[in-house]
Amino acid sequence: MNKKVISLLLVLAVFASLIAGCAPVNTTSAPASSDSGGETVTLEFTQWWEPELPEGSFRALMDEFEAQNPGIQVELISGPYATTKEQVVAGAAAGTMSDVVGLDGAWVSDFVKQGSLASLTDLMAQASYDDSELAAQIQLGGATYMIPVVNFVYPVFVNLDLMEKAGIAAPPTTRSEFADAAQKLTDPANNVSGWILPLSLEQPNGIQNDVMSWVWASGGSMMKEGQPDLTNDAVRSVAEFIKGLYDAGAIAPGAFSLREQDKVEEFTNGRVGMMVSSLAHINMIRERNPELNFAITALPAADGYEGKRGLPYASWGIGVAANSPHPAEAWKLVQFLMSAEVNSKLSSIANAFPGNVNSTPDFVQTDELFAAAFEVFQAGYLANEFVGLPVAENLMRLFDEQFQLYLDGSQSLDDALANAQAAWMENFQE
Amino acid sequence: MCRGSCLRPRSAALFQACFPSEKTALSTNHSKATSFQKLPALRKKLVPFAYLSPTLLLLAMLSLLPIAMVFFYSLQDNVIMNKTPQWVGFENYIEILGDSVFQQALLNTLYFTGMSVLFHLLLGLAFALLLNTRLIGPLPKALFRMIYILPWVFTATIIAILWRLLLNPNGVLNYLLLWTGLVSDKIEWLSSRQLALHTVTFINIWAGYPFYMVSLLAGLQGIPDELYEAGRIDGANGRQLFRFITLPQLTPIIVSLAMLDFIWTMQQFTLIWMTTGGGPIRVTEMLSTFTYKLAFSSYEFSLASTSAFVILLLSMGVAWFYVRKQRASDE
Numbered sequence: 001m002n003k004k005v006i007s008l009l010l011v012l013a014v015f016a017s018l019i020a021g022c023a024p025v026n027t028t029s030a031p032a033s034s035d036s037g038g039e040t041v042t043l044e045f046t047q048w049w050e051p052e053l054p055e056g057s058f059r060a061l062m063d064e065f066e067a068q069n070p071g072i073q074v075e076l077i078s079g080p081y082a083t084t085k086e087q088v089v090a091g092a093a094a095g096t097m098s099d100v101v102g103l104d105g106a107w108v109s110d111f112v113k114q115g116s117l118a119s120l121t122d123l124m125a126q127a128s129y130d131d132s133e134l135a136a137q138i139q140l141g142g143a144t145y146m147i148p149v150v151n152f153v154y155p156v157f158v159n160l161d162l163m164e165k166a167g168i169a170a171p172p173t174t175r176s177e178f179a180d181a182a183q184k185l186t187d188p189a190n191n192v193s194g195w196i197l198p199l200s201l202e203q204p205n206g207i208q209n210d211v212m213s214w215v216w217a218s219g220g221s222m223m224k225e226g227q228p229d230l231t232n233d234a235v236r237s238v239a240e241f242i243k244g245l246y247d248a249g250a251i252a253p254g255a256f257s258l259r260e261q262d263k264v265e266e267f268t269n270g271r272v273g274m275m276v277s278s279l280a281h282i283n284m285i286r287e288r289n290p291e292l293n294f295a296i297t298a299l300p301a302a303d304g305y306e307g308k309r310g311l312p313y314a315s316w317g318i319g320v321a322a323n324s325p326h327p328a329e330a331w332k333l334v335q336f337l338m339s340a341e342v343n344s345k346l347s348s349i350a351n352a353f354p355g356n357v358n359s360t361p362d363f364v365q366t367d368e369l370f371a372a373a374f375e376v377f378q379a380g381y382l383a384n385e386f387v388g389l390p391v392a393e394n395l396m397r398l399f400d401e402q403f404q405l406y407l408d409g410s411q412s413l414d415d416a417l418a419n420a421q422a423a424w425m426e427n428f429q430e
Numbered sequence: 431m432c433r434g435s436c437l438r439p440r441s442a443a444l445f446q447a448c449f450p451s452e453k454t455a456l457s458t459n460h461s462k463a464t465s466f467q468k469l470p471a472l473r474k475k476l477v478p479f480a481y482l483s484p485t486l487l488l489l490a491m492l493s494l495l496p497i498a499m500v501f502f503y504s505l506q507d508n509v510i511m512n513k514t515p516q517w518v519g520f521e522n523y524i525e526i527l528g529d530s531v532f533q534q535a536l537l538n539t540l541y542f543t544g545m546s547v548l549f550h551l552l553l554g555l556a557f558a559l560l561l562n563t564r565l566i567g568p569l570p571k572a573l574f575r576m577i578y579i580l581p582w583v584f585t586a587t588i589i590a591i592l593w594r595l596l597l598n599p600n601g602v603l604n605y606l607l608l609w610t611g612l613v614s615d616k617i618e619w620l621s622s623r624q625l626a627l628h629t630v631t632f633i634n635i636w637a638g639y640p641f642y643m644v645s646l647l648a649g650l651q652g653i654p655d656e657l658y659e660a661g662r663i664d665g666a667n668g669r670q671l672f673r674f675i676t677l678p679q680l681t682p683i684i685v686s687l688a689m690l691d692f693i694w695t696m697q698q699f700t701l702i703w704m705t706t707g708g709g710p711i712r713v714t715e716m717l718s719t720f721t722y723k724l725a726f727s728s729y730e731f732s733l734a735s736t737s738a739f740v741i742l743l744l745s746m747g748v749a750w751f752y753v754r755k756q757r758a759s760d761e
């Protein structure tokens with residue numbers, strides 16, 4: 001064959017492959033024999049849950065869904081939390097978001113603003129779904145965009161051996177008791193600190209879980225009528241309380257660059273007496289240090305506070321992409337995961353509390369630590385004011401920067417809170 | 431007769447002897463070549479571009495198009511998050527360049543990059559000279575070479591985890607310092623506002639010097655011995671040999687390395703993100719972390735595009751010097 005003809009064919013082949021590579025992916029496969037009109041619908045489901053669950057367990061739930069819904073297949077796209085977040089953000093930006101997505105409450109507001117999430121209120125209405133069994137719904141502008149599938153509460157973990165060694169009879173229930181315990185537990189000669197506070201700017205969720213949680217535990221709020229209210233007494237008293245612990249040397253060193261995983265690692269290794277952490281970490285702590293003798297207690301409230309305690313939490317939320325060509329099928333998957341039976345199974349394998357009010361996870365009966373946590377859970381209420389806020393992670397980071405300056409003595413509390421308030425307001429006005 | 435030779439005929443005559451039937455084909459090709467020469471000049475000029483078109487197309491799609499898109503985004507108000515972005519011209523550039531955090535990130539990046547490039551060069555050259563010595567046998571030399579190159583083998587993620595563990599207030603380094611009595615309190619290497627920037631710079635220096643070492647070692651091995659012999663005959667001492675022979679011979683490599691390193695280091699993200707996240711407060715904020723936060727934390731994609739384009743311009747400035755230098759060397 002002529003060389004020029006071959007070259008031309010090669011050029012055409014490259015063009016064709018490039019055009020094929022840029023073409024949108026069609027998620028509907030070739031017609032197959034099924035009950036739903038003869039076509040198999042493949043749903044993409046992006047989440048970070050599968051790697052955090054026992055191997056194969058989440059896929060098994062999807063297989064169960066596929067068996068119950070012939071004609072719908074689920075393709076799981078799984079990755080670590082941070083990667084999933086980037087994928088979902090990029091998908092939302094490019095209009096290629098998966099049909100069903102795992103969501104964190106902190107992302108919802110931005111995706112809704114972007115128009116990339118479908119209204120679940122509409123989907124529920126179309127499917128005539130009774131939402132009374134849902135424990136919570138994340139709503140914006142009167143419509144639901146995220147449903148928490150399972151919830152991880154953040155109680156206080158206490159190292160019982162260190163407590164006994166320090167002569168502390170019972171876990172603290174008030175801020176004064178906590179401060180006293182933290183100072184008694186601190187033993188620099190043996191590398192032990194009373195409390196650990198992760199304030200890394202890479203993962204600023206320490207502001208949510210380890211700082212603002214103290215405000216919510218005493219019935220306080222960082223918001224007022226939907227706007228930031230960081231200069232109120234509730235936030236101020238918590239900031240002063242933490243500063244007191246910091247100045248007393250009761251907080252583990254290196255707080256400004258510590259991340260959540262560092263916090264758990266230090267507690268697991270017995271170098272920290274107390275930490276505020278997710279129940280999801282119980283099994284990991286047990287695996288890594290089976291000898292560690294620890295217990296769980298509610299986050300201490302301000303002295304004299306008698307009301308119900310807000311309990312910080314993080315959720316594995318679920319939503320449906322606005323651009324999904326199969327919203328009805330996507331809703332079926334959401335409904336399946338939120339059903340009492342499946343939600344019980346999922347919360348059991350995830351060591352989390354269910355998103356369906358009629359579900360009961362197995363571990364509550366079989367594990368005394370989880371039973372204690374369940375008591376804490378039932379005695380209080382779920383509180384996380386960052387859920388649904390715009391650029392929630394950035395708000396945490398902005399507060400973190402001002403709080404670090406306050407802790408290391410570079411600015412006064414008034415300045416720190418006023419600066420944080422001003423920085424937050426900029427994001428609310430946009 | 432020609433069985434062996436026919437496998438690879440070495441001349442036209444031999445070819446004809448072996449394959450007489452090919453005569454016609456050769457003649458045909460020759461006639462086609464003649465007609466090719468008669469092609470119009472424009473068509474003739476286009477043929478090379480047709481051959482290059484797959485590469486040009488790939489370059490355009492994978493490199494030029496994304497750059498053009500980022501530039502286009504930077505000229506609008508918040509794209510992606512805003513369904514109907516408005517054209518704002520260079521307003522985003524004015525906002526970014528006037529932002530105090532961006533200015534701090536720029537200064538931090540310049541310090542981080544400048545110190546990294548300088549110490550990469552000094553350490554790389556020092557180790558290359560040590561490894562090039564004749565005082566060490568080939569086996570230990572290979573062993574040392576393997577050990578010294580290790581930091582460069584690790585990915586940035588591994589390096590970040592490794593140094594986070596070493597520099598942890600309860601880590602090995604603090605333990606050794608306390609044990610030897612050199613310090614009385616634990617040092618918060620990555621959490622202290624006074625130390626964090628120097629610490630991440632040190633980690634980057636540690637991670638990057640082997641690239642210089644290997645390249646300069648290759649350069650040293652390529653310097654002819656005759657030059658040193660001539661120098662010694664002229665009475666030059668060790669220092670003079672280094673200054674007047676080694677350094678000038680290595681200069682082209684050093685310039686290339688330094689410029690490439692400058693561009694790479696300026697874009698360093700993983701190491702900073704995984705060690706300090708730009709903190710404490712903003713003392714280790716780099717242009718890369720600043721841009722990432724704008725995009726994935728604040729969802730300000732237009733401002734992030736603007737910041738990214740500024741980084742591109744800075745890198746291109748250095749790349750321009752690099753290309754100019756290369757062209758000068760070629761001439």
